[in-house]
Amino acid sequence: MLEIKEVDISYGEMSVIKKVSLEVKEGELVTVIGANGAGKTTLIKAIMGIKDITSGEILLDGVDISKLPPWKRPELGIGYVPEGRRVFPNLTVDENLRMGAYKVKDKVKARASIEKVYGMFPVLKERSTQLANTMSGGEQQMLAIGRALVLEPRILLIDEISMGLMPILVNTSFKIIKELNDAGITVLIVEQNANKVLKIAHRGYVLETGTIAIEDTAKHLMENDTVRKAYLGG
């Protein structure tokens, strides 16, 4: 479904992603693990179009989308849960969700999607008129996920969902992602918390200073000595 082919990305003179290729097939839950600064967020931003690539291709269903402006990408069915949640702080919960449904032209359909998200996360329904920045980190995380879901995406890109969350909420978040994937949504998740994410993923890539070092099934990665030493704490 999503294929990244030989992508290069740089900040000014500094090259941060070098000839990276990876693939996410329909229905899969694929993860990219790696240390802080390996280029994981940059890669996700490039797929969303908020970071330009210098060369290579980003294919969605075989069509190169790397030249499309970012605002043309959500309508292709790409949902995005950014690093650090990035909910719109001074918008209400309901307004945040309406922003998620911005590209859903049919008002009735948009409302139905929002109600569906409220059904999934009842706390969001309770807080629908509250400003997003008045909510706890965990609630904001649910809002960030909900905001990506109202679009009813085919593929969900998730950036560091565990970042800055209490351990119990990290577990909940991963459980939600697993459930979404079981429900048929393809997922690409970049994550520092390799331990947790490899338990739910089908396959994984290890990103090291801008290049893919290892690529394997999640099961094999958990057993891989190098991965265990570097990312799973021995």
Add this chain to the structure above:
Amino acid sequence: MLSQQIVNGIMIGSVYALTAMGATLIYGILRILDIANAGAYAVGAYAGWYMYSVTENILLAFVFAMLFTGIIGVLVQKFIYFPIISKPNVIAIVPLITSVGLFTLTGDMLRLIFGPNVKNMNMTFKINAVEIGNVRISAEWIFIVLLTATLFFVLWFILNKTKLGLAWRATAADTEIAKTMGVNVHISMALSYVLGYGFAAAAGTMVGVLYNSIYPTMGDIPSYKMLAIIVLGGLGNPLGTVVAGIVIGLSETLVSAYFGSIMPRDVIAFVVLIIVLLVKPSGLVTRKNT
């Protein structure tokens, strides 16, 4: 006496707020301090004056001033500011200096085209002055207050009740994420400029009507007073701008009325700015919600 001064202060303050609103809307989306917004104020006044001298229709004069200047705003945004801020690693001072240059250019263009002399608006109003108790509001002011209230209502409605306004507020809060939700930020930018320059044009025409005079450098004092107001209002916050405009208007009127000329009237805005920022550095209204 006091009630009359308060009414006067609120009235002039709302015109100040209208002048500064463009700078606020533009800063909210593009993070540019657009001094040239005061150029739009002068251009708008000339456009309104021109239309009135041709048609003698006050409403048409205002509509024309706002549309004409608003369109100029969109062009300026598209062909000058956007290319500049899209360059990698542009520091904030570059668009700021650009806007100062644009502002100087507008003043000189107006002087070249219309000459340096003061032009009279000579607008006549068919409505009468109103007296409530010992407060008197002139015909010009009734018109101006109604028009300002209407424009602020339109702005509030667009920002809070339409999808376009929701997208505007989301873009102001987090441009990058708004893009990934499907917001074409060029439209948010264009909205800021068409409304912003349009409002400045209306304010310029209003002041032209009030003092029955327009001249090429009429934007000079508003240019820096506008800065005091948008900073006081908490940069990029439309509601804060209205509050700050009225606070400045009231301060000016009351200080001049009760303390006479202890300082030049136009300095008062900055005295208020300094006092408020010393007490509350984030400005008068902090919650960025309109």
